[in-house]
Amino acid sequence: MPELPEVEVTRRRLESALVGKMVTQVLRRVAKLRLPVSAELTEILPGMTIRGIERRGKYLLFDCCKGWLLIHLGMTGFLRLISSGTPPGKHDHVDFIFNDDHLLRYHDPRKFGIITWFTGDPLQHPLLAEIGPEPLTAAFDGSYLYAAAKKRKVSVKQLLMNSSVVAGVGNIYANEALFRARILPSRAAETLTPLECTDLAGIICKVLEKSISEGVKSCVAEETVAYYPQTFSVYGRGGKLCYVCGDSLDEIKLGSRSTVFCSNCQK
DNA sequence: AGAATTACCTGAGCGC
């Protein structure tokens, strides 16, 4: 599923392909994803030029000069950049056709994504306004994390996955970062020491940045997809052997989310 | 306010 790195890789690819290009047509095949797909998009967007593409957490923000196109990929969504005229397949819900004969196609089997239109400061949009600091900025550091964790009884992993605490960290990277920081996911957030918070914040940055650079390297000509091959230390490896100590990895549920860790390496 | 729970959605995998 697309998390911050996948969204960032998508953003960079789309930015280099679409900035300065004009939308000529929007085709909407479903009325509703997780939220209604703004009906006015088909009438408003044609004629508009993409000035830039930003990212906030897992949201892509297309600057259309007169307003913003906000896209969230949900669980299973991805965007592809293909030739216009390519016939749509199953779950190809929305097409954005550009004046250079490119087609940006939104595909999402589970329809957990969001496509909406907003005028004004996109950061003030209700969906974005409460999101915590970006993990790859100076605003997210050990002292911030320590303050956020203090007096919180939820598990560290659930704290990291709370988007109002830090933007864009989902299940995969929460599992991976905690493994690398040697911290048990089930630990109450309030038990983290300042030193552990500094360590963890730095590791979160590293894990995300490494994934982004892998995604950039794997860039396939033409097609823009949110997914790229990656290897994880613990995510999806419950019952398999820890790469560090060789013990078998444990898998539990935290907040109904699959959580994998090494009880030998993580304390 | 924080924590826990529910809802949204479809394909994959499984037991029978």
Next chain:
DNA sequence: TGCGCTCAGGTAATTC
């Protein structure tokens, strides 16, 4: 073969 069940999980809304 196919039915019914569970699971995957981001995040908003709802409830406690």
